[in-house]
Amino acid sequence: MSDAIDISGAAATAGGEADGFEPRITAFVCNWCTYTGADLAGTSRLHMASNVRIIRLPCTGRIDPLFIIKAFERGADGVIVSGCHPADCHYASGNYHARRRFAVFHGIMELIGVDPRRMTFSWVSASEGAKWRDVVDEAVTNVRALGPFDAYRALAPKDAGVAAPAGPSAAAASASAGAKAEAS
Amino acid sequence: MNELRELACTLLTDSTVHVIIGWEDARRGARPAFITDPADTDRLIFDTRCVHDLVTYLDPRRDNVAELGRIGLVVKGCDAKAVAGLLREAQLTRDDIVLIGVRCGGVLEEAELPQAAPLTPENVAPRCYGCDNREPALVDHLLGEAQPEPPRPIMTIDERVAALDAQPLEERWAFWTEQFGKCVRCYACRQVCPLCVCERCVAEKTRPRWIEASAHPRGNMSWNITRALHLAGRCVGCGECERFCPVGIPLSLVNRKLQQIVGERYGYTVSDDPENAAPIGDYRLDDKQEFIK
Numbered sequence: 001m002s003d004a005i006d007i008s009g010a011a012a013t014a015g016g017e018a019d020g021f022e023p024r025i026t027a028f029v030c031n032w033c034t035y036t037g038a039d040l041a042g043t044s045r046l047h048m049a050s051n052v053r054i055i056r057l058p059c060t061g062r063i064d065p066l067f068i069i070k071a072f073e074r075g076a077d078g079v080i081v082s083g084c085h086p087a088d089c090h091y092a093s094g095n096y097h098a099r100r101r102f103a104v105f106h107g108i109m110e111l112i113g114v115d116p117r118r119m120t121f122s123w124v125s126a127s128e129g130a131k132w133r134d135v136v137d138e139a140v141t142n143v144r145a146l147g148p149f150d151a152y153r154a155l156a157p158k159d160a161g162v163a164a165p166a167g168p169s170a171a172a173a174s175a176s177a178g179a180k181a182e183a184s
Numbered sequence: 185m186n187e188l189r190e191l192a193c194t195l196l197t198d199s200t201v202h203v204i205i206g207w208e209d210a211r212r213g214a215r216p217a218f219i220t221d222p223a224d225t226d227r228l229i230f231d232t233r234c235v236h237d238l239v240t241y242l243d244p245r246r247d248n249v250a251e252l253g254r255i256g257l258v259v260k261g262c263d264a265k266a267v268a269g270l271l272r273e274a275q276l277t278r279d280d281i282v283l284i285g286v287r288c289g290g291v292l293e294e295a296e297l298p299q300a301a302p303l304t305p306e307n308v309a310p311r312c313y314g315c316d317n318r319e320p321a322l323v324d325h326l327l328g329e330a331q332p333e334p335p336r337p338i339m340t341i342d343e344r345v346a347a348l349d350a351q352p353l354e355e356r357w358a359f360w361t362e363q364f365g366k367c368v369r370c371y372a373c374r375q376v377c378p379l380c381v382c383e384r385c386v387a388e389k390t391r392p393r394w395i396e397a398s399a400h401p402r403g404n405m406s407w408n409i410t411r412a413l414h415l416a417g418r419c420v421g422c423g424e425c426e427r428f429c430p431v432g433i434p435l436s437l438v439n440r441k442l443q444q445i446v447g448e449r450y451g452y453t454v455s456d457d458p459e460n461a462a463p464i465g466d467y468r469l470d471d472k473q474e475f476i477k
Contacts, residue, residue: 113357
């Protein structure tokens with residue numbers, strides 16, 4: 001990965017509360033439905049948790065499961081994958097392919113022991129700003145209850161740790177490094 | 185066995201094929217053999233030690249094999265499924281190869297034995313239990329006599345997967361991080377896999393570097409999940425990845441879990457029928473989506 005792209009959503013926690021755990025959630029959304037739906041949620045001034053960093057892709061069919069693994073590697077505590085409802089795909093069948101791929105991915109992550117509540121999959125259309133808010137709030141609540149994903153962070157090579165975000169969010173990185181030390 | 189040797193001799197003599205890939209007896213047990221001279225065909229064997237999935241040599245990118253000429257390949261039922269996989273993905277043309285099928289009653293877990301041993305629950309390869317393709321249909325020639333069903337291993341792969349599934353998440357995580365933690369990233373699993381045929385593996389991509397290359401737990405996790413996912417709905421369960429793994433990661437358990445998922449969700453069973461579309465890359469409008477909000 002180019003370091004220019006912060007896939008972990010780490011910056012979202014920069015303004016987080018100093019005392020409590022603020023989940024970092026990375027959302028992979030499709031350009032045509034969920035991104036527009038999230039935009040609608042914003043322009044409608046809906047209140048929702050601010051822990052989600054959105055990465056916009058052309059289609060859910062473009063989302064390789066490796067993106068999710070990479071998000072966990074870079075310190076995400078949870079992920080959201082969201083796109084067009086079945087029959088609504090801008091490219092006709094991208095979401096159908098994604099549905100099968102994520103069913104398999106979901107199964108293997110469960111086998112390996114990743115809590116399925118860390119991964120939220122949803123269909124949110126361009127008109128469903130309120131549904132996006134609900135998806136985000138529920139994902140944040142779930143991940144907050146589960147706590148930081150220290151188990152994945154503990155896999156990091158001993159000298160590297162979580163990729164340190166530049167600038168003001170460095171504090172968040174050192175906070176998570178502290179959490180890692182506790183875990184190990 | 186004479187039947188096999190005679191057929192191989194005929195095929196080589198009349199130049200139907202230029203090389204027969206089968207098994208031979210060697211000092212350390214059965215091993216793959218490349219026979220190009222009709223006089224050498226009496227080296228060919230088939231017994232319970234012939235565990236190797238020789239289909240891996242059909243990978244079009246193995247040019248040292250391709251340059252030997254037209255291939256005649258000896259296949260068991262499970263191997264024929266791998267050939268069907270390559271045909272399905274247009275990696276092979278059926279007319280370019282001659283398939284010699286052997287009726288199979290199961291193989292041993294271990295190829296390196298001085299003599300063939302009768303199968304017992306202790307020594308049988310677990311994947312052979314419940315095999316549905318002991319007489320491959322895809323072949324040009326089918327040899328040997330009807331074989332009895334292989335014995336039930338002490339613990340079947342399905343039972344091992346179920347035992348793992350029954351454990352709490354934390355214990356599964358601990359199990360797999362320990363297993364994947366052993367990985368030395370030799371990529372033997374990939375090299376031996378008959379269906380890992382990408383021109384360039386994502387593990388070798390450096391711009392961007394998706395999968396960390398050094399052998400540490402984080403990169404190993406990423407590699408092992410990716411390897412399994414890329415074989416979802418394609419893996420034929422030949423078990424070669426696990427047999428070749430120098431550190432003994434139980435890769436069959438991951439592979440079987442994926443087979444179970446595509447079986448339960450999409451009604452897909454791996455077969456040696458190349459017309460049977462693979463589940464990933466295909467879809468139905470009414471696929472189950474209970475995990476999606």
